[in-house]
Amino acid sequence: MTNTRGIDPIVKDKDAKCFPGIFAVMKSFDVPIIYRSPLITAIKKKRKEQDRMKKDFTPTLLDLGSLQIYLARHFGFCYGVENAIEIAFRTVEENPGKRIFLLSEMIHNPQVNADLQSHGVQFMQDNYGKQLISFDELTADDIVIIPAFGTTLELEKKLKELGIQTEKYNTTCPFVEKVWNRSEQIAKKNYTIIIHGKPKHEETRATFSHAAANAPSVVVKDMQQAIELAKYIKGEKPAEQFYEEFKGQYSENFDVTRDLERIGVVNQTTMLASDTQAIADHLKQVMIEKYKLTTENVDERFADTRDTLCYATLENQQAVSGMLKTDADLAIVVGGYNSSNTSHLVELCEEKLPTYFINSEEKILSATEILHFNFHTKEELLTTSFLPTKKQVKVLITSGASCPDALVEGVINKLTSFFPVNKTTAELISKL
Numbered sequence: 001m002t003n004t005r006g007i008d009p010i011v012k013d014k015d016a017k018c019f020p021g022i023f024a025v026m027k028s029f030d031v032p033i034i035y036r037s038p039l040i041t042a043i044k045k046k047r048k049e050q051d052r053m054k055k056d057f058t059p060t061l062l063d064l065g066s067l068q069i070y071l072a073r074h075f076g077f078c079y080g081v082e083n084a085i086e087i088a089f090r091t092v093e094e095n096p097g098k099r100i101f102l103l104s105e106m107i108h109n110p111q112v113n114a115d116l117q118s119h120g121v122q123f124m125q126d127n128y129g130k131q132l133i134s135f136d137e138l139t140a141d142d143i144v145i146i147p148a149f150g151t152t153l154e155l156e157k158k159l160k161e162l163g164i165q166t167e168k169y170n171t172t173c174p175f176v177e178k179v180w181n182r183s184e185q186i187a188k189k190n191y192t193i194i195i196h197g198k199p200k201h202e203e204t205r206a207t208f209s210h211a212a213a214n215a216p217s218v219v220v221k222d223m224q225q226a227i228e229l230a231k232y233i234k235g236e237k238p239a240e241q242f243y244e245e246f247k248g249q250y251s252e253n254f255d256v257t258r259d260l261e262r263i264g265v266v267n268q269t270t271m272l273a274s275d276t277q278a279i280a281d282h283l284k285q286v287m288i289e290k291y292k293l294t295t296e297n298v299d300e301r302f303a304d305t306r307d308t309l310c311y312a313t314l315e316n317q318q319a320v321s322g323m324l325k326t327d328a329d330l331a332i333v334v335g336g337y338n339s340s341n342t343s344h345l346v347e348l349c350e351e352k353l354p355t356y357f358i359n360s361e362e363k364i365l366s367a368t369e370i371l372h373f374n375f376h377t378k379e380e381l382l383t384t385s386f387l388p389t390k391k392q393v394k395v396l397i398t399s400g401a402s403c404p405d406a407l408v409e410g411v412i413n414k415l416t417s418f419f420p421v422n423k424t425t426a427e428l429i430s431k432l
């Protein structure tokens with residue numbers, strides 16, 4: 001397998017300050033070259049040179065005459081994904097002849113997961129924790145890779161009991177571990193942990209497991225659930241109802257009358273920033289009103305956790321907001337259909353203009369037809385006449401944190417093929 005080295009450092013100085021132990025040194029990763037795109041790499045390099053502090057969220061214009069493509073300032077592989085891919089492919093290279101398992105999909109990208117499977121890696125669980133391969137089949141000789149989302153303490157224990165060493169093959173993203181650390185800090189101060197996340201998502205299940213080991217914990221999936229939870233805090237709903245309403249989302253022995261008196265909120269790292277803020281603000285206000293607190297003493301009941309979204313989620317969402325200032329005809333968001341961070345980028349774009357969520361250029365069937373995913377209804381739809389017939393068409397493009405840049409270049413090339421464009425990729429790069 002051909003690998004490449006020397007990718008631009010992904011983590012900002014700011015991150016290095018936040019996590020001195022982890023990011024004191026800028027890091028680059030070995031990622032299979034098939035995931036890279038010469039065009040996108042050149043664009044990202046140029047933008048980074050022009051804007052080292054990452055303050056400029058305007059998109060990059062690829063001026064192709066009758067087709068104008070606006071690429072978001074930030075998109076594609078994040079630190080955690082590159083780290084996970086590097087470890088996984090290195091594990092394959094270093095362990096010929098060994099059986100290699102992944103606890104679940106390593107990241108939410110079908111191409112990367114399929115590539116790993118084609119190298120013999122087997123997935124033990126599906127995205128929702130359903131067992132595909134029994135743990136009884138494992139032996140101490142096997143290798144089990146922990147995905148970027150992390151895993152539960154229960155699964156870690158099970159693997160240890162089977163004699164399987166996971167430390168060397170643990171791809172848990174440091175930004176997920178940061179959430180676990182934050183939970184532990186507030187648990188030590190006797191706050192109950194409210195986790196804003198998708199209850200069935202691997203990362204939220206892992207975070208819940210780590211949080212629940214230290215403090216009573218409950219998951220809220222959205223603002224609606226936060227509002228309902230607040231009604232139990234205020235005593236507006238009968239306590240017994242909580243256990244049915246939040247079934248599968250609270251820790252063992254959770255006592256709704258006792259355990260919501262002091263709370264702190266952490267997040268799944270990939271949630272929508274505005275939702276995360278709104279949920280924390282709402283619960284904070286409820287505690288202020290219920291316990292007649294002021295902003296000075298609110299921390300008696302509400303832990304100031306700030307949000308625990310990761311840098312990539314924030315940057316990619318800010319870049320989409322910057323991109324949406326451009327008056328365009330449509331947006332294309334590229335990424336895995338089960339990718340949480342990608343679906344939030346889609347959500348932002350949908351508010352403004354027709355948006356097509358696709359997982360590869362193959363979904364663009366022709367100049368008139370596109371197969372795209374509706375993440376609200378979880379179905380793929382066929383839309384016709386998705387490209388307007390006008391003199392100049394403007395398309396916004398971004399991708400999720402687990403999407404290879406090569407896929408985005410594929411989408412650009414496919415779109416370009418429908419227009420009388422006579423610029424090559426090399427010419428585009430030279431014009432940057």
Ligand code: SF4
Pocket residue numbers: 078079080081148173174175176269270310311312313341401
């Ligand atoms: S999206 Fe954030 S938390 Fe998830 S793997 Fe990437 S950097 Fe880590």
